[in-house]
Amino acid sequence: MVDNQLGEFLRARRASVRPEQIGLVSYGRRRVAGLRREEVAEAAGMSADYYTHLERGRERRPSAQMLEALSRTLLLSDGLREHLYRLAGVVPVSRPVETVDPVLRQMLENYSAAPAFVMNSAMDILATNAMAEAFFSAYPRIDNLARMTFLEPVSREFCVDWVWTCQAMVAGFRQAGALYPDSERLRGVIDELLTASTEFAEIWHSYTLCAATTDPREFVHPEVGLLRLRYRSFDVREAQGQRLMLYQPEPGATVEALARMAGSVTASRS
Template identity: 35%
Template sequence: MNRAELADFLRRGRGRLAPSDVGLTPGARRRTPGLRREEVAQLAGMSVDYYTRLEQSRGPRPSRQMLTALARALRLTDDERDHLFHLTGEEPPRRGWGSPRSSEAESGGASAHVRPGLLLVLDRLHDTPAVVVSDCGEVLAQNAMSRALSGDAFARPPRERNLLRRFFLDPAARNLFPPEDVAEHARSHVANLRAVAAARPDDPEPAALVAELRAGSEEFERLWAEHEVAVRRRSTKRFQHPLVGLLELDCEILLNEDDHHQLVIHTARPGTESYERLQLLRVVGLQDLKASSPPPPLPVPYLGAPPPDPRSA
């Protein structure tokens, strides 16, 4: 691990970003350009002390998951992300899904690296919920309105950040939807995952998720046996929010087929009751997020296991 080169690379990456580049409020006048250390730490889901030690060439070797979090926080390109891994003596994650995935349980594969351009779009959506997910349902990035609508995915353990896993294995996840809509959501999830698994026969990720859900959910097993196939596209969804009530939102899905990513945007039609409630959520929901305590900092001994992912704004 080249600590000096790593420290210099992190400092330069931090210095080239403005708060507005990553969806943060500039705040008080700054003496130097770039993000503050505490802002990078916040975006990467780590403690300020841990990040500071990395920049001072005295930190421990980061885990692969932590490197992925730093790459997203600093809006690194694919080449820059690979360089970051090389500086710590790690092999960069694969960029395609044609080769076998590492047996290491990590969120640091190629599909977990969200391109800077997509994150820039996400950061610009201040008044509507938006989230970046993989085609297998892994939440990769959220904006503040998405957290206000459906909760902070990155406050949960890594395994619970998959939308399908939570929907079928955690009954509480269904409270977000009116009870009469749950069956249709279940059917849609299964049909989409079947299409993904068939399109990626050499990638073990969707196959492993299917096997896990078939073993853990009788409902999933029953729906899987029906062999319905339907790629997830534009739809209208209803959310039962505990603060603002029922929201009927149009769901638009923008695809990045190279990385198997989806930018999911929820909007309400102007003039509707849902539109007014979404505006209310922007006020009361974001206030609630600011009032809540931040997730605990990542302890240094935890480096070998998946840490919180970076994007939660």
């Protein structure tokens, strides 16, 4: 007997989904539980013959695009989606995660030495510690790091090497685009910046990429003055697309400046 785990999985999942769950209207008496093959094919944007071949084992190597469409149609959880990809012998396409784990949020809050925050592949800032809020206090909103850098006038004074910072962010977007090609949020931010920022468009279209560096970066904070900070970026293992950004002060005046910033944070909370 020919092994056909992919087809068996698709049949089982098809039987568990009701038409109304994916926006279909069911007419008359149904001879099968769940969805018909033709309904799955139509909802997933493929021919009925092709889907039938998948279930019967005549087609065993669907593309990642086909698998993603089937995952949405069959309402697969993240775990079942990964299982479907494995059955088809395809590496799962990563999906960015937009919520921050409560434990990580607590760790951020407990880190009071310097600014720290979590952002996603589109550079949306998802969570901050109190020092990060104070660090970015000159900005009207702390929402998306790229939008803040390119669209807020204060950024040119805040970031001493503003041009390098802009180039680094464009490089980050290009890397994220390769990792998450189907991210609507990522495409949306890039499209917005291409329209709203001449500088972003010039860097994006010129393919000017900055070299990675661990050198400290300088910032001018409106209350505590010049800050020289090193930063490290860590992938959040449990959440695809999220990165934890941690800053550390250079010895000397920056340590004292951050201590004054921490004092103002404490005073504002008391």
